[in-house]
Amino acid sequence: MLYWLLYEQLYPHFTPARVFSYITFRTAFASLTALFLCVALGPWMIARLKQFEISQYIREEGPKSHQKKAGTPTMGGLLIVISIVVPTLLWANLSNTYVWLALFGLVSNGAIGFYDDYTKVRGKRNLGLTARKKLLLQTLTALAIGFCLLLLHARGAYSTAMNVPFLKTWRPDMLLDSFLRSPLTYPLAFMFFYLFIAVVLVGISNAVNLTDGLDGLAIGLMIIAAGAMTILTYVSGHRTFSMYLELSRLPGAAELTIFCGCMTGASIGFLWYNAHPAQVFMGDVGSLALGGGLATVAVLIKQEILLAFIGGVYVIEALSVMIQVGSFKLRGKRVFKMAPLHHHFEALGWQEAKIITRFWIAGLVLALFALTTLKLR
Numbered sequence: 001m002l003y004w005l006l007y008e009q010l011y012p013h014f015t016p017a018r019v020f021s022y023i024t025f026r027t028a029f030a031s032l033t034a035l036f037l038c039v040a041l042g043p044w045m046i047a048r049l050k051q052f053e054i055s056q057y058i059r060e061e062g063p064k065s066h067q068k069k070a071g072t073p074t075m076g077g078l079l080i081v082i083s084i085v086v087p088t089l090l091w092a093n094l095s096n097t098y099v100w101l102a103l104f105g106l107v108s109n110g111a112i113g114f115y116d117d118y119t120k121v122r123g124k125r126n127l128g129l130t131a132r133k134k135l136l137l138q139t140l141t142a143l144a145i146g147f148c149l150l151l152l153h154a155r156g157a158y159s160t161a162m163n164v165p166f167l168k169t170w171r172p173d174m175l176l177d178s179f180l181r182s183p184l185t186y187p188l189a190f191m192f193f194y195l196f197i198a199v200v201l202v203g204i205s206n207a208v209n210l211t212d213g214l215d216g217l218a219i220g221l222m223i224i225a226a227g228a229m230t231i232l233t234y235v236s237g238h239r240t241f242s243m244y245l246e247l248s249r250l251p252g253a254a255e256l257t258i259f260c261g262c263m264t265g266a267s268i269g270f271l272w273y274n275a276h277p278a279q280v281f282m283g284d285v286g287s288l289a290l291g292g293g294l295a296t297v298a299v300l301i302k303q304e305i306l307l308a309f310i311g312g313v314y315v316i317e318a319l320s321v322m323i324q325v326g327s328f329k330l331r332g333k334r335v336f337k338m339a340p341l342h343h344h345f346e347a348l349g350w351q352e353a354k355i356i357t358r359f360w361i362a363g364l365v366l367a368l369f370a371l372t373t374l375k376l377r
Contacts, residue, residue, distance in 0.1 A: 033265070035269045042269070220267075256300060
């Protein structure tokens with residue numbers, strides 16, 4: 001909106017307004033807008049959640065130390081979503097398709113999380129949607145995004161070739177173009193593409209959700225992940241940088257830098273209230289939205305593999321749950337004292353603040369490693 005008003009309308013008559021065309025300038029102001037909007041709306045949102053008695057219900061099988069957190073307002077993720085959507089609409093070029101697709105990934109997953117949180121609050125227990133129903137809704141959202149990507153691919157506005165760390169020339173194509181020599185292979189190729197998109201989007205959104213178990217843990221890691229993704233979107237959309245780093249360039253992807261900047265700013269703002277001891281929890285509406293938005297951007301700029309490193313702690317947390325469940329079903333034994341992994345360290349006697357800080361450090365190291373691979377190719 002402001003891009004259209006301050007650049008497209010004002011620039012022909014006022015030359016200094018050209019500054020509003022710069023991605024870096026708009027990303028900085030979008031990030032600050034998201035940060036201050038989140039901090040400013042925080043007290044009002046927390047008061048409304050308390051007023052409507054929208055509070056957290058702690059599962060009985062969880063750590064006993066968490067019982068004291070019962071009654072803390074939840075669904076604070078609404079604050080995060082608002083603080084991302086509004087600045088993005090203000091500062092981004094709204095004629096850019098990729099921006100709308102990223103917003104769809106954020107809002108649609110947030111809506112699923114809202115439905116899940118509302119079910120918990122209405123039932124006054126820590127049981128929301130069934131795992132099957134939640135996965136179904138998330139998969140449908142992922143398939144819708146995949147369909148939009150195929151439409152963009154047909155128009156030549158999206159490449160299905162994926163960037164691979166450390167390798168310059170090998171870029172596997174998700175549509176398996178080299179095998180599409182017969183119409184009989186078309187269904188297989190498209191099924192593989194949809195499956196891949198669903199695994200990335202559903203996997204990352206649920207991984208963020210599983211990590212959201214300690215005060216500030218998931219949102220602190222999101223600051224790191226969204227910050228790294230801000231850099232990736234900028235270089236992927238920049239002609240010179242993408243050619244120098246030999247990345248699959250997506251013309252127009254630079255506008256996604258503004259969206260990622262808003263995710264970073266909103267996450268910093270929410271941490272103000274979610275830091276230990278938390279005044280509000282993000283709930284599924286926040287964790288699923290953030291995970292969905294982050295994964296959508298990674299799919300758009302073809303950095304799905306690097307996403308596994310940028311969100312490495314999220315991935316490890318999700319794997320710990322899968323290992324725990326699989327081990328118990330197959331062997332009747334648990335690998336960890338409790339899953340996800342952060343609860344295992346709680347059971348070992350680590351203080352909550354120490355776990356959070358050390359996980360943040362691990363997340364930062366993994367994100368920096370991911371960024372170094374851009375040059376080590």
